[in-house]
Every structure is written in structure tokens, then in C-alpha cells.
Amino acid sequence: MTSYPRVGAVTGANKGIGLAIVRQLALQYPKSPSNNGPLLIYLTARNDEKGRVAVDSILEDTQLREAKALRSHDGLTEVEYLKLDISSKQSIEDFATHLKTEHPDGIDFLINNAAIAMQGFDDNVVRETLHTNYYGTLHATQLLLPHIKNGGRLVNVASMSGQLTSKYSDSIKSRFLAANAPEDITKLMQEFTSAVENGSHERDWPSAAYAVSKAGVIGFTRTLARQNRENASETLINSCCPGWVKTDMTRGGGVKTPDQGAQTPVLLALGDIGGSNGEFWQHEKIIEW
Secondary structure, X not given: OOOOOEEEEEOOOOOHHHHXXXXXXXXXXXXXXXXXXXXXXXXEEOOHHHHHHHHHHHHOOHHHHHOOOEHHHOOOEEEEEEEOOOOOHHHHHHHHHHHHHHOXXXXXXXXXXXXXXXXXXXXXXXXXXXXXXXXXXXXXXXXXXXXXXXXXXXXXXXXXXXXXXOOOOHHHHHHHHHOOOHHHHHHHHHHHHHHHHOOOHHHOXXXXXXXXXXXXXXXXXXXXXXXXXXXXXXXXXXEXXXXXXXXXXXXXXXXXXXXXXXXXXHHHHHOOOOOOXXXXXXXOEEEOO
16 A cells, blocks of 8 residues: 555546646646655545546546656556535535544645636525535635644635725725634625625625635635644645636636646645745735735
């Protein structure tokens, strides 16, 4: 049985940016400062068939074969499928149990990429979007962060749409920026949901469920990074925007390829980021939230 001194996981990785992140991790790992021998990556998806097809596509990838990136090509990286549906609390807990059982010493990085983007805007769209993108990502983060090795990496994939634009009132912006704990951000998400339900949200919020869900992800990531640092942890926790990428989620729009979109998440998981903690990144650099 192969021993893996490095272990990581990527959520929502059966297609698009998530699959490209797995590819780029395998390609870049050998030359990264994180290289410490064989690497096991868990490619996760909520659908078993799609997840296994994605792993097969990695194993058959010409670029990976030519680069001798995978163990099957005499390289360093092994990719395995593991089921995870972040809209299901039970699925998240099963996923965490598997990682803790198979890797009792901890994992090295987690990239939370899984998300949904629904069309339209009403209270149902808001509830469903926040349930997956915000609450699902938060639960996965809180459950798995203690199992990331000290000095490891947590990367939450957010979006530029989550920036605190003029669509937010000054008071809401201030509360986002002053938040000290995930609970502070969760309260904002609850207030947004209530405001949409009673038709008053336009005073303080944009009419965009996806954007607000990603503002929530950026916000809680900042608070967890701060708390972790106060507890003397050396784990680096950051969020990022992959850019406007041509994927199913953007319905064919976008200017970046998935591989280009994967660069910042991969940098935050493997690269030299100068101790960045609690920051929001795009184009491989820190940007203003």
C-alpha cells in the first residue's frame, strides 16, 4: 500500500473549474514548495457516475501522461473519487468521517469549490443558493478545518460577485467587515433571506442570491482565519475568485479557460503565498474585498 505524506481534497470537482483544479494540482505539485513525496487528491462530486467519469478523464489526460504527473505514469499524484454533496449535512459528515478514518494524522489542504448558480431571483432561489453555497461550505469548512494539519491550507472558492459593492448599504458593509466570527456572517445571511421574503431587501442588499452567498463565503473565511491565528495555528485560510471562466455555470460566457481559472486556487493550496491568511485573491494576487 502506497504511503501518502501529502493528502488533499477538492469539492465539486467532476467538471469545470473543480476538475481543472485537480489537473493543475497534479501538474504543479512536483515543482511546488509543497512537494514532500507522493500526493493523494480526493476528487469529490455529488453524483457517483459523474465523479468516476471525471477520475477516468484525469487518468486518460494526455498532458498529465506526458508530464508523468500521475502515479500510473511513474509520477507523484494519485487521484481517487469520493462522494460529497455539500447541500447534504449527512454527506458532509460522511466525507469528514472517511478522511479522519483513512488519514488520522490529518490532510494537507482542502479546496472548497462546490457551488450552485440558479437563474432568477426570489425567496426560493435565495434559500436554495445559500443552503448550498453558504451553509454547505461553512459546515464543510468547520468540520474539516480541525483535521487540516497545522501549517496546511484551506481555500474557499468564492467570486468577484461577492465583493461589497454599492448595492450593499453602508451599515451592511460595515457589519461584514467588522465580523469577528462565522456567526456574525450567518446572521447577515439570515437577515438577507428574511428581507427578500418580506420584500424589503433592496434597501440594503443586491438582488442576487449567488453574489450574496459568495460575500458570505468571503466573510466567514476571514473570520475563521482570524480565529485560527489567535489560536496560534499556522494553517493558512484564504478565499479567491477564479475569474470569469467558461464553464456550465457561466453558460458559456467568460474569458478564461478552466485551467486558467484554476491557477489562483492551486497557488493558495500549494504555492508560496507569503503567509497570506484571511485574504481574498484573484489573478494570483490579493485584492480588496
